[in-house]
Amino acid sequence: MSQSFDIIIVGAGIVGAACAAECAEAGLKTLILDRSIASGGTTAAGMGHIVVMDDSEAQFALTEYSRRLWLQLRDQLSADVEYEVCGTLWVAADDEEMAEARRKEKYYTERKALVEILDGEGVRRAEPNLRLGLAGGLRVVDDGVIYPPCAARFLLDKARRHGAELRTGAAVTALLPEGGVALADGSCISAGRSVNATGPWSPELMPGLPVRKRKGHLVITDRYPGFVHHQIVELGYLKSAHSVSKDSVAFNIQPRQTGQMLIGSSRQYDAEGTEVDHGILSRMLGRAMEYLPALGQLSATRVWTGHRAATPDKLPLIGPSLEHDRIWLASGHEGLGITTSLGTGRLLADLLLGRSTEIPAQPYAPARFVNGSASHG
Amino acid sequence: MAEQIRLRVNGKNVSVTAGTVVAAAVAQAGQTRFRRSIRGEARGPLCGMGICMECRVTINGQAHVRSCQLLCEEAMEVRTDE
Numbered sequence: 001m002s003q004s005f006d007i008i009i010v011g012a013g014i015v016g017a018a019c020a021a022e023c024a025e026a027g028l029k030t031l032i033l034d035r036s037i038a039s040g041g042t043t044a045a046g047m048g049h050i051v052v053m054d055d056s057e058a059q060f061a062l063t064e065y066s067r068r069l070w071l072q073l074r075d076q077l078s079a080d081v082e083y084e085v086c087g088t089l090w091v092a093a094d095d096e097e098m099a100e101a102r103r104k105e106k107y108y109t110e111r112k113a114l115v116e117i118l119d120g121e122g123v124r125r126a127e128p129n130l131r132l133g134l135a136g137g138l139r140v141v142d143d144g145v146i147y148p149p150c151a152a153r154f155l156l157d158k159a160r161r162h163g164a165e166l167r168t169g170a171a172v173t174a175l176l177p178e179g180g181v182a183l184a185d186g187s188c189i190s191a192g193r194s195v196n197a198t199g200p201w202s203p204e205l206m207p208g209l210p211v212r213k214r215k216g217h218l219v220i221t222d223r224y225p226g227f228v229h230h231q232i233v234e235l236g237y238l239k240s241a242h243s244v245s246k247d248s249v250a251f252n253i254q255p256r257q258t259g260q261m262l263i264g265s266s267r268q269y270d271a272e273g274t275e276v277d278h279g280i281l282s283r284m285l286g287r288a289m290e291y292l293p294a295l296g297q298l299s300a301t302r303v304w305t306g307h308r309a310a311t312p313d314k315l316p317l318i319g320p321s322l323e324h325d326r327i328w329l330a331s332g333h334e335g336l337g338i339t340t341s342l343g344t345g346r347l348l349a350d351l352l353l354g355r356s357t358e359i360p361a362q363p364y365a366p367a368r369f370v371n372g373s374a375s376h377g
Numbered sequence: 378m379a380e381q382i383r384l385r386v387n388g389k390n391v392s393v394t395a396g397t398v399v400a401a402a403v404a405q406a407g408q409t410r411f412r413r414s415i416r417g418e419a420r421g422p423l424c425g426m427g428i429c430m431e432c433r434v435t436i437n438g439q440a441h442v443r444s445c446q447l448l449c450e451e452a453m454e455v456r457t458d459e
Contacts, residue, residue: 222441223415258415299441 005031005191007352008181009330010172010205012038014148015337016197017155018345019330024162026349031189032156032164033181035171039152042199042337045306047218047254047262048148049231050339051088052140054107058315058363063336064113065359066343067142073342080150082257088143089230091123091134091251091291097235098135105138114141127228129292137235145231145254148338155341175205179326195328195348196321200307202331206321210369211332214310215271217281218264222299225259227292234291247271249284251291263288263295265335267308274305310334318347318364328352329366384453399444400425400432403457410458411444419458435459 007023009016012034024030034040050070052063070083077083092098101117108115116139123130123137156166171184180190196202200213234251252264266280281303289296311317311332321327330344347364350357380395386406393402400422403411410419412433422432427446435456436442444455 224440297439 005029005180005189006193007031008033008189008191008194009197010034010175010181010194011041011197011199011201011331012152012156012166012168013041013043013197013199013337014039014152014155014341015199015330015333015344016195017152017159018341019195019197019348020159020164020166020345021155021162022345022349023352024159024164026353027162028349028352030159030162030164031191032159032166033170033172033183034166034168035184037168038156038166039149041201042306042308043148043152045216045218045304046148046308046335046338047252047264048146048151048338049088049254050083050144050146051231051336052108052113052143052339053336054104055314056363058360059336060107060111061359062316062340062343062364064111065346066340069342069346070144070146070339071142077146078150078154080147081154082147082150083144084146084255084257085142085144086255087230088140089118089123089126089137089232090140090235091130091137091232092235094135100235101136101138108140115139116141127230127232129227129294130232131291131293134291139230143231145256146338147256151338152341155345172205175324175327177324177326193326193328193352195330197330199309199331199333199337202309202317202329206327206329209317209329209331210312211317212269212310213272213307214334215266215268215277215305215307216264216335217266217276217284217303217305218262219281219285219300219303220256221261221263222301223259224261224298227259227294227298228253228255228261231255232291234287247280249280249287251287253288253292260301263300267335269310272307276303276305308334309337313368316340316344316364317366317369318344319351319361319366321366322369382449382451384449384451384455386455387457393449395449397449399434399436399442399447399449399453399455402449403434403444403455408457413458 006028008031020032054060092101119136172181174182175194202211203209231254247268249266254262317329317332411421420431423429432444433441434444
């Protein structure tokens, strides 16, 4: 064994970067390894929506906590992180979705998250390019957007300022029960603990882990400043994003500082390849044009795909693995990893150091999956 | 005589033969600066076949239209250098 570290984080995406920043800041001797470049996987492919979601109490707790950490960090972030608190506008197409908007309004308000109900005219005033006849919507005021690769680099830089070391092009082949990792070149590095933060690729190091790749497509447009002002998501998104099985698309658009827009979203299981699926792409863009008819006149400049790390209960895996207390996890963040990276890093460091956590960490404990299924509701 | 089409480039009246692409009408109007790059540099047609995206202009309020790929139409309003 060469050099010893307190902790080795495998995967230099935004989740690994956030874990590294917290561990290094807490004084742990930290090493971050990535088999490729830093933040070139899921982090580089995603939208960068800082969003509070309420699929479950635990999801709300982690997204809200994380959003608070992003807002606290805002003044320190470099300009290239492009953090804009533009808000999320959830749009309701019909009365059924409007009822969902009102349910959401009550839920968020009870938990002190700032929201505002809009009627049909209200959403058109907020976003004049939305089609006529929408029932209304809900604005989540403090949500925002960032540019994830630069945010991840900011966190890695922060970790390094606190003494962490980053090695790229270093492929890990095994996490060792006695602590540390084995590398593809045959060498080993010892450490008190290792953390699997490899997202959709986590099962490669932990066969049987309940994490599945969920493919997504994104489109970026040319520059049309002011075409949309909020991150706009259809409330029908809840029906598609939360269905755990079949391929789905939902309208989701994000304004960037350049005036460009990112258009999503699609979700596919059992699609391991990175190629663009033109059937899904045209369904996705068709859906977006149902909400923003003028979108069809604009130019797209690029289309790409990425993979999310999906778990059966839509909550991440944060903490010691089932098998070994020296092998930890920070993975399974599905479509929320950019938001929840900061909460994840803080929780992981709190758990490692035996500090108290600001929100309960138990809902994200990998131990909830015994024999591959959640041990609680 | 071939049909003439009248359009405006940055407010200036231009008359071209039917079948003329917008890029040619812009050149005829004396404009060499079709668009401005994100760093403020002048840009104009390069490939002439819709690939390089350098000839983009605003047509009837629609930004980023490739002027080399579109035929002139009567009363078109073209704006350059945006």
